[in-house]
Amino acid sequence: MKKIAAGIAISALAASGLEAEETLQKRIAPPAVYEVAPGLGHFTDDVLFGEVWLRKELAPRDRSLITVAALISTGKTGQIPGHVRRALDNGVTPGELGELITQLAFYTGWPNAVSAVTEVKTVFDERGIGAVTASGVVPLTLEAAAEAARAATVNTAVAPTAPALADLTNRVLFGDLWRRPELSPRDRSLITMAALIAIGQPEQLPFHANRAMDNGLTRTEAAEVATHLGFYAGWPRAMSAVPVLERVFAGREAAPAVGVAMAAPDLRIIRASADGGMAGPVDRFTGAVRVSGLYQGDAPARIGGGTVAFSAGARTAWHTHPLGQTLFIVSGRGWVQKEGGPKDEVGPGDVVWIPPNVRHWHGATADQPMTHFAVAEARDGSSVTWMELVPDAAYHAGSR
Numbered sequence: 034m035k036k037i038a039a040g041i042a043i044s045a046l047a048a049s050g051l052e053a054e055e056t057l058q059k060r061i062a063p064p065a066v067y068e069v070a071p072g073l074g075h076f077t078d079d080v081l082f083g084e085v086w087l088r089k090e091l092a093p094r095d096r097s098l099i100t101v102a103a104l105i106s107t108g109k110t111g112q113i114p115g116h117v118r119r120a121l122d123n124g125v126t127p128g129e130l131g132e133l134i135t136q137l138a139f140y141t142g143w144p145n146a147v148s149a150v151t152e153v154k155t156v157f158d159e160r161g162i163g164a165v166t167a168s169g170v171v172p173l174t175l176e177a178a179a180e181a182a183r184a185a186t187v188n189t190a191v192a193p194t195a196p197a198l199a200d201l202t203n204r205v206l207f208g209d210l211w212r213r214p215e216l217s218p219r220d221r222s223l224i225t226m227a228a229l230i231a232i233g234q235p236e237q238l239p240f241h242a243n244r245a246m247d248n249g250l251t252r253t254e255a256a257e258v259a260t261h262l263g264f265y266a267g268w269p270r271a272m273s274a275v276p277v278l279e280r281v282f283a284g285r286e287a288a289p290a291v292g293v294a295m296a297a298p299d300l301r302i303i304r305a306s307a308d309g310g311m312a313g314p315v316d317r318f319t320g321a322v323r324v325s326g327l328y329q330g331d332a333p334a335r336i337g338g339g340t341v342a343f344s345a346g347a348r349t350a351w352h353t354h355p356l357g358q359t360l361f362i363v364s365g366r367g368w369v370q371k372e373g374g375p376k377d378e379v380g381p382g383d384v385v386w387i388p389p390n391v392r393h394w395h396g397a398t399a400d401q402p403m404t405h406f407a408v409a410e411a412r413d414g415s416s417v418t419w420m421e422l423v424p425d426a427a428y429h430a431g432s433r
């Protein structure tokens with residue numbers, strides 16, 4: 034009995050000894066981590082490398098690209114050589130590593146990039162990797178419509194205040210760097226996204242996340258970038274990226290990229306009504322008013338409008354529009370007036386812009402009818418706030 038028990042104990046020891054040896058071999062955390070912070074050792078080996086790095090949602094090569102990008106962006110030079118070795122093992126070429134550093138010079142600053150060069154050079158030397166040569170391949174052509182939209186934004190938002198920064202953005206950043214063939218546009222986007230998340234710059238993330246997805250990054254991969262970076266840039270940075278990505282995903286669902294195969298919604302025609310439409314409600318209009326052709330755009334559009342025909346002397350009540358209103362005068366003669374302002378006469382072809390939240394009324398003149406087509410955007414589902422009717426005295430009071 035004793036003998037058997039001892040035998041079991043010995044074989045159990047042998048088995049655990051073997052397991053221990055295997056465990057040691059699988060460990061990525063250095064022994065010092067286990068000596069100082071055994072919990073960190075556990076999370077490093079069992080979670081980060083035992084689980085996260087193995088998740089199928091992002092390829093090992095992509096994980097290496099974003100890890101190295103996060104380390105360079107945040108100036109964590111000590112960890113760069115280890116992850117550069119891993120990146121090379123995961124299929125990132127020396128030329129791609131060099132280009133990754135170049136890309137990050139623009140997005141996280143020259144000092145970070147230059148410090149990274151020193152660290153990467155030690156790995157290149159250790160592995161006998163020679164000097165990286167320029168590919169000499171012709172620059173990539175960026176998608177014309179997207180590039181025009183991007184340049185227009187820079188020219189409007191940046192050029193008036195910082196013309197040289199706008200010029201460098203257009204000419205160097207997008208005209209040269211983003212066109213370099215040494216990295217695929219998808220990889221360039223992936224690295225840029227990783228850097229923005231790692232340095233906690235979610236303001237710039239929507240543009241680059243959209244660009245990454247235009248360049249072929251999937252939604253699952255984009256979400257996995259944030260997940261992976263939780264470990265390399267910290268949970269707060271990863272968590273801050275999530276609502277930004279959520280809005281990007283929602284925006285892309287609402288407006289699918291041009292060329293995406295899906296059933297396009299039908300055009301909608303609101304037919305002219307034979308009877309001229311419905312009567313304007315008496316609490317909103319004075320006099321005979323017909324409202325027709327009411328329409329509302331499909332979300333995310335928030336535009337809507339309709340045609341309003343006023344008989345002579347008819348007019349709206351006082352009202353405001355949360356996001357303003359545009360009136361196209363179709364026929365007749367009309368009056369428009371903001372509270373405290375002059376009463377202006379308008380006629381066919383005239384266009385009136387009424388700014389948001391300005392109390393006003395519009396209608397026909399006292400002796401002629403007027404028809405206008407009115408368009409307004411809705412905020413929180415509402416495009417107008419109605420108030421009291423315009424009394425006759427106020428309606429007739431001085432035109433200019």
Ligand code: MN
Binds near residue numbers: 352358387393395
């Ligand atoms: Mn109005």
